[in-house]
Amino acid sequence: MKNGNIIHVKNLTKTFGDFTAVDNISFQVGKGEVFGFLGANGAGKTTAMKMLIGISKPSSGEAQVAGFDVKSQAEKVKRSIGYMSQRFSLYNDLTIRENITFFGGIYGLKKSDIKTKSQNLIDELDLHDEADKLVGSLPLGWKQKVAFSVSLLHDPQIIFLDEPTGGVDPITRRKFWEMIYREAHKGKTIFVTTHYMDEAEYCDRVSIMVAGKIEALDTPKNLKEKYKVESMNQVFLKLARNIE
């Protein structure tokens, strides 16, 4: 996948005062790949991701996302990516349709495009009855679906998902991963952080961050073989213990 890499990260570091949150990490993500970015809470996943999506400036090192430099071309990076945070951030006091219109609008989509896209989205998610209800009244699982679809509105090449399944039940999680796969099949690159190790099995490749460093990066299958264990969970535990 050397030619088709869409994310290049080289010696990326982020320090806050004396504390090094992200310590000299390097990796590549291929086009169309589902890339799992794993780590315990506080391992530096979110900080690293924030640098890649252009809302946090790297202390040193470089990163290119969709062919643009995150330091000097943050605006172009932002246009090429979709982002969904762990809080499925939508406006609770707006209806689904109004949320779609608003987010479509800030990405500069045409009015007619927004109309067709929101109709498609409502059809696809089968939200006809809820489209004009306030988002605040929806169950978490639905918010998650809508938030994911909203992050796709402007047809980004890469989608960054920050712990997209936090707080939802296993069935909803399963269904959500089906949505992720559908997008990956369409050729979109998925960059997903999670601390559910079972979800790591769904990824093409995973990286495991421990204390700001990437300790392992490979396919789930290779990692399990390398550490001679049955599940990603055990891989993770082994790695985390070694560090301690």
Added chain:
Amino acid sequence: MKRFIGFIKKEFYHIFRDKRSLFILFGMPIVQVMLFGFAITNEINNVDIAILDHSKDANTKQIIDKISASKYFSIKDFLDNERDIETAFKKGEIKAVLNFEKDFSKKLMTENQATVQILTDATDPNTANTISNYTSSILSSYQELLNKDISIPYQIGVQTRMFYNPELKSVFMFVPGVMTIILMLVSAMMTSISITREKELGTMEILLVSPLKPFQVIVGKVVPYILLSVINAIVIILLSIFVFSMPVEGNLFLLGAETILFIMNALSLGILISTVSASQQTAMMVSLMGLMLPVILLSGFIFPISSMPFPLQVISNIIPARWFIIILKGIMLKGVGLVYLWKETLILVGMTLFFIALSVKKYKIRLE
């Protein structure tokens, strides 16, 4: 531009779908102006008093008639002896007692001097003070009447004239203050809350990941509140003109421009507060404690700055409201123009720029 309109539309959805913000935005100003205008007043009207008249002669009768004819007092009771005074005060039915000494007329004629005692209920010191001043002035005007034909060799005639507010209406003093408070509340508190709400909900992150530039996000959040604050200012001015017959002697355009300047000042403070507070709760507390209290206590709105202890006088200089109140009073009551108000205007402009610069700096630090 189209993106911007969408943003503002969304902001108005937030405002109009939240009953609490609606009330703060539109209910508060009216309630506050009415409260300060009608209820909170330093004037006295129809205060209940009692009379203890030991002499019951022609002079005391004339004085009592004069007092009861004034709109300030209504005579509620006639007491028989000194012991009743305290009982009457304790019951709380009267605020003052006039005690005429025995043989009032006779002493007045023979000794040229008679005494009337004014006893007031000073649990409310301001009212007690006002009552005793009003009664003394009624008594002295009666005395002048008696002395009409007699000329006293040396006499200092005191002539008082109250400029700009001849009737000493306290509402004239409150309206500029209330307007200042409300603009501060709407502009600073509501914006700081609405920006921190986006942070709390995580939508701020989504906005920052979008191609919108951070300053566009902030401007988009602030513009609706500028509009609402202007509407509020207009409502308050209309209320004060038509309900309290407060004059606007000066230029309306200047008044408008200065008001917008103060709104900008409050908004920049609101943005500054939102950059330092992580939650809506903090933003609200900081706005209330850090802005509202100083505005009420130190701006000269209620308590005159010149009678504050020196350290507080110094602190009052950094409170934008202090300068805005001077500007408002200047334009509305004195009818002066920029020639007299340039210093205050300049101070407000300087403060606004300073707050904006500071919030930009804080904002950048957060991003890095």
